[in-house]
Amino acid sequence: MGSNAYWFAIWFTNSKDKTVVWTADRDTPVNNRGSRVSIRRDGTMVLTDVDGRIKWQTNTTNTDVAAAELLNTGNLVLKNRRGNILWQSFDIPTDTLLPSQLLTKDKKLISSLRKGSLESGYFNLYFGSDNVLSLISDSPQISSIYWPSPYSDIYASGRTNYNGSRFAVLDDKGMLFSSDHYQANASDMGSGIKRRLTIDPDGNLRIYSLTNSTGLWMITWQAISQPCQVHxxxxxxxxxxxxxxxxxxxxxxxxxxxxxxxxxxxxxxxxxxxxxxxxxxxxxxxxxxxxxxxxxxxxxxxxxxxxxxxxxxxxxxxxxxxxxxxxxxxxxxxxxxxxxxxxxxxxxxxxxxxxxxxxxxxxxxxxxxxxxxxxxxxxxSPSIYNIARKTVRWGYIYSFCLALGAIELLFFVLGWWFLFTKHGVPASVEAGYRMISNQFRRFNYAELKKATKNFREELGRGGSGAVYKGVLADDRVVAVKRLGDVVQGEDEFWAEMRTIGKINHINLVRMWGFCSEGRHRLLVYEYVDNMSLDRHLFNPNFLGWKQRFAVALGTAKGLAYLHHECLEWVIHCDVKPENILLDGEFQPKIADFGLAKLSRRDSPGSEISRIRGTKGYMAPEWALNQPITAKVDVYGYGVVILEMVKGIKFSNWVVDDADNHKIPLKSLDRTVKEKSEGGNSSWVESIVDSRLEGNYSRKQAATLIQLGLSCVEEDQSKRPTMLLWSKLSWNVKMKQIKFQIECNCLIFYFSRLCKYY
CATH class of the missing domain: 3.50.4.10 (Hepatocyte Growth Factor)
Known part of the structure; x- marks a missing residue:
């Protein structure tokens, strides 16, 4: 489009690039000289070009229209004299949905053609004839739905088509909900943040949060973790x-x-x-x-x-x-x-x-x-090539600006040093500084050495390195992991840290920062009070059934976030009790995610083999040289929940029958199949941890055992996904347990009744 092309549009004033969220007619711009917007006597609001031709108008013909008003929600409305809304821009969205704006069955979001353009592209978000919120590629060559995944039915995606209302909404706290039971959360959930849900030119659906200090947008959720899945x-x-x-x-x-x-x-x-x-x-x-x-x-x-x-x-x-x-x-x-x-x-x-x-x-x-x-x-997006050309063209100007920026930074550092070291720090300023410094950042080695008192108190040691307790200068208690051999150089390590630092979920251990100096590679995590699951499962101070059950569900939610909702595609590769930490309320937090690329795990003395993982929790595909997918985590998770039911480590299991020499998991699977026929639940007592002395739910235990066995299937295609686990809801009433998944299976025995593929 030429520089003389203008649109009647709504945008965020505080965003650095004046992000447009709605346009009156995105495919036909008007001349900037002489074009105008007006309300006519018949109640219609019209956009006319320089020659007086009507390019766009509202469908209102009510002579009672008194005024047009842009609300703080981003909604442009026409009101009558009594203040009633007669027309609103929220009813005709373009590529963006704002908080409280409804997407209904007769509306759709259409992407822009390319980055920086306003004209309509080829990707749509809409409710299809099956009542499911979907993303579709609608190009001149072909039309096909790519979200939810066309490889599995809608129930396996946690959706339902028994949904006549057909609506979706992004609320003020960052939760996306649709009437087909789909739900997603922004990683920075909470009130007071400006957000938008946009279908981008690459076909992905994303929630963006605005950083007020910079005016830049941060991706806090996206529908598709692997961009190549976009048709x-x-x-x-x-x-x-x-x-x-x-x-x-x-x-x-x-x-x-x-x-x-x-x-x-x-x-x-x-x-x-x-x-x-x-x-x-x-x-x-x-x-x-x-x-x-x-x-x-x-x-x-x-x-x-x-x-x-x-x-x-x-x-x-x-x-x-x-x-x-x-x-x-x-x-x-x-x-x-x-x-x-x-x-x-x-x-x-x-x-x-x-x-x-x-x-x-x-x-x-x-x-x-x-x-x-x-x-x-x-x-x-052709903008990638344009950026490359502009970089060469403006190289000298950028260098000049960089030099000015360096001089300005020098003055800032000198001013900061003078203010804070010579004259003390006011309490309010210090509080603000702490708030900023508490975010993910880079530490120096001397700082962490002092915080850990020269790495004196060791919390634990694993294949990727030892962990030490420390206290930072701002009194935060942290866990500092000292990595062993690291594959990456300085720049690669920094890039990986930025990726891991973006990950945030209630069931994942939060990383506060890192250190990379010479041969030193250290990671700084939040300190989790009750240490790892294995210390509360295989020792005398064991967890009760209710706590074990909560750990199983919370761990599933954390893994589901890594596999399906995280902004980066992350496979843990080493799911085991030692990597599941418990906070003060015994809620689980998964540790060591994202470290598979950082450490050489075939070092002498390490129990972790060259094929990445811990013996006893490794999926068969490692040894068979098959493709490694998120299903390796599902396998490890299955072993963990079976260990939680039994109360002993997998390697210590002994099956009391004539086939002791066989693999315990296979023997357990055969025992469950044989003894569970006819609805007999007496087999559960022979498997569940005897230390619980019968204080557990038989139905919950039976279901967990069957779920665990489904997760450890040798054929990875038969294992469920962690996304299905995270959609589970448990309803307890009059000691009756209903295990319900959002795929309309009323009573769900994980691998027996519902088919996923």
Whole structure:
């Protein structure tokens, strides 16, 4: 758009970039000279261009309209003389939903075409015909829903379609709620913060919170943790990959139509008419293309699928899934291509035999490691290239501004030193300084050495290093973890710390800061009063049943946040009782998340092996060299809750039958299946911790055992997700336990009655 293009819009005055939240007609701007907004005698508010043509108007024809008013909520309203609202901008949203603004069945949010633009894009948030709040890619090439996940039914996503009202709202505290039972929270939940819910040009739905001091927006929740799950992000014949940040590339054998605009997709560099004898197939492991299926063949061999596609001129490739029996999906188009460590299969691209192509690199340099690829770039946005050009063009000006900034910073530091060291600090100023300094920050080594009294009081020691108790200068009690061998250099370590520092959840240990000086790498955490779960589970001072139950549910919520709601994609890799801490009220807080990338865990004397994890809690896929996904955490979690039920460590279990030599978990699973038939609950007493002396709920115990066994299935595709765990609600009435999940299973035995895939 030219500089003369103007819009009638509403924006945040305190935001640095004057963030627009509503426009009257986003696709047809007006001339800045002579265009005007007015209220006519018939009650309509109109936007006219310089030539007098009406470009936009309200649907009001009430002669009682007295005034237009912009409310503090961001709602533009037309009122009559009695103050009643006759029309409001909240009823016709663009790409943003403000707190208290309702999104109903006849409304939708439509993304902007690209970053910095106001014109309509291709991604929509709306209520579909199934009454479910959904994100859809509605491009000229194809239309498909990508959130909730199309790979599982709505109940597995924690939704319900028994919902006639169809509404969604973001409240003043940062909670997003919709009538299909979906609920999400901003990481900084609380009143007094300006927020917005926006569908961005990259197709992701995010909650933003405004930082008043800087005028900048901070992402505090997003719907999709892995950006490559957004359909249409890379256009036709494009692939979305993590390297480690998400980016678009072309399918091997194809070239970009416009490298600055991935909506344009890619075109083949070969003749599409191929003779059977000239065809070859390039395998891309852990890639898939959603939709565009010519046909689907279950229980099919790989070779049969290959021949089927080879003989069909309309087939451009096929996907072959390897879970259970083979599944063959022939593709008429290569659209919505993405790389995923969770995908159990490969895609085979149909190419001329003479064409030499290479496979793309995915998931950073080691796809089997538990890593947290950042998701900050808006895929397909040409603004990335514009920024690069501007950086070169304005390099000298930036250098000059940097020099001025350094001089200004020097004066600030000198003034601060003079004020605070020479004349004392007023109580109010000191309180404000403490409030600022208490946030995530970088510590120096001498500061932490003093706080821990030269690392005198050791709290514990694990595979990633020793933990010491310390007291900071502001009297905060902290736990300081001293890391062993660290892979990253200074810059990489700082980048990882910024990622982990953003993570905030009631069931995760809060990180206050870090230290990186020379060979010293230290992490500063909040101090958790009651230490780790293992000290209260396998020792004489054991937890009661009610506390164990609360720990099971709280731990599930923390892991669900890491896997599905966290701003970065995080797999813990080492879920065990030693990494679950208990606060003063015995509520669980997960520790050591995000450390899989930082430490070398194959050092001599470490019980953690080269394949990352602790023996007894490691999922089978580590040893089988299968793709590592969030399901490794689900496995470890299953072992933990079974240990909480039994009250002893997994390695100490002995099964009292003729098959003692067999794996305890398999024997336990067989025992439960045999003894639970016919509704007999007497088997529960033989498993539950005898120290509880019968003081526990039989129904809760039976359900936890069955849930735990579901989590430790050898086949990772049969394990539930932590998102399902976090949606569980427990209702106790007259000692009757109803275990209810938001997928309309009234009484839920985790792996027996409900199917997830």
């Amino acid at each position: 249409g992000a890379c256009g036709s014949n494009g692939l979305c990959v993590y390297t480690p940040k998400p980016k678009c590339i072309c399918t091997p054998g194809y070239a970009a139509n416009d490298p600055r605009d991935w909506d344009a997709g890619c075109k083949p560099i070969f003749n599409l008419t191929l003779v059977n004898s000239e065809v070859k197939f390039l395998e891309l492991s852990q890639f898939d293309y959603f939709g565009s299926d010519l046909y689907y063949k279950p229980n099919f061999t790989l070779e049969a699928c290959r021949e089927l596609c080879r003989s069909d001129s309309g087939c451009k490739g096929f996907t072959y899934r390897t879970f259970g029996n083979g599944h063959c999906y022939a593709k008429s188009d290569l659209f919505n291509g993405f790389a995923s460590p969770d995908f159990p299969g490969s895609v085979y691209i149909k190419l001329p035999r003479s064409l030499q192509v290479s496979k793309p690199s995915i998931f950073h340099d080691s796809s089997t490691m538990c890593e947290s690829p950042e998701a900050e770039i808006l895929l397909g």
